[in-house]
Amino acid sequence: MNEDEQGVFESNNCMALVDPAELSGVIGAIYESTYAPSRWNAVVGGLRSLFHGSKACIQRLGPDVGLDDSIATNPDIGFFHRLVNEHAGQPNVLSDAITSASVGAVYHDHALVGGDRLRKSRFWNEWMAPQDMHGGMGCKLLESGSSYWFVDIQRGPKQETFTGKDSELLRTLVPHLARAVEIGRNVRLAQGLGLAVSRLPFGVILLDSHLRVVNLNPAAETILVRPEARIKLKAGYLSASDLGEMARLQELVVKACLVREGVWPGVGGDLLVRSRGAGKGVDLALSISPLLGPTENMPFVGRLAVIFVREVTLGLPDGFEDQMRALFGLTPREAAIAACLASGRTLKQAALDNQIQFTTARSCLEKIFAKTDTHQQSQLVALLKSAQSLAGKAPIR
Secondary structure, eight states: OOHHHHOSOOOOSOOOOOOHHHHHHHHHHHHHTTTOGGGHHHHHHHHHHHTTOSEEEEEEESTTOOGGGEEESSOOHHHHHHIIIIITTSOOHHHHHHHHSOTTOEEEHHHHHOHHHHHTSHHIIIIIGGGTOOEEEEEEEEEETTEEEEEEEEEOTTSOOOOHHHHHHHHHHHHHHHHHHHHHHHHHHHHHHHHHHHTOSSEEEEEOTTOBEEEEOHHHHHHHTSTTOSEEEETTEEEESSHHHHHHHHHHHHHHTOOBTTBOOOOOEEEEEOOOSTTSSOEEEEEEEEOOOOSSOOTTTOOOEEEEEEEEOSOOBTTHHHHHHHHHOOOHHHHHHHHHHHTTOOHHHHHHHTTOOHHHHHHHHHHHHHHHTOOSHHHHHHHHHHTOOOSSOOOBO
């Protein structure tokens, strides 16, 4: 069976001779890329050098391919724009063949497609050959939905074609590449989740059973540093000013981290931390829950509780009227009346605040009832308060 018929080169159990230091450097860059994405440039550069190639890249194929979907040595931006505009999303013999290849299988593009067929293709003549890509070797690293990521190393027309020794060396590197791609995706997703938590308009605090704070979002930090705050961060530990509230806080956190009959998590609970004195601070509602995870201790961390901290106030967040207009189709005047009612004002006071007649305010209220499918002010206020947007920071006014 010749190479074109076989489609994929098999290993000859003899790895190409390489400099151990160079190989170690490439593997090191591969794992450094999991937390420092810019290191992927060093990875593809190292692969090109390791295999004496003319070019190397890691590429995503699938819907909406863009400039961020390719990491290549000496990238020609003009050519890549051409790939995106003229070839991305269009069938071509090479991408179709890679799509059908198994994840983790090393292939040579001439063998995978057929040398004559590849060289006669538009993709070869318009994209590959002009960039000194005359003989490639690669592997599909990861497949997710309709997208997949692959590594590709090319040699020019005056270089020797890749051999079985080269295939074996790449096959040795593929598990490291695939694992790094997977870890990198998980890290990016975790960072995205962390960014989302950082933008929440209420506080989120992670802490252990001794009230040692492990992490907190900016909203929680803002609450804890206020001079009038009755819960504070002291030497890395969460503390309440009132001894009774402190005891209750510690009790609930311990319960959230508790193991009962070998089963974790515990139950947690709620606590209201009251402000002292009129006009001094705001009340805080704390919801303490276990941080869900495996039943055993998390390595190097231990069991944690999470506290959600919300301000209890009649004040409304900035942008409240715009939010209500978007949610319920209210007019500016109707949104203004609704905001007054949600902040505890009566309809008569809302009319005075907006400098309109009480009969006009009553007419607006009837329209608000119709648009929100409510029938009395108490229902309306409950709906408006519960419908407040949780997107982005919303300082109390």
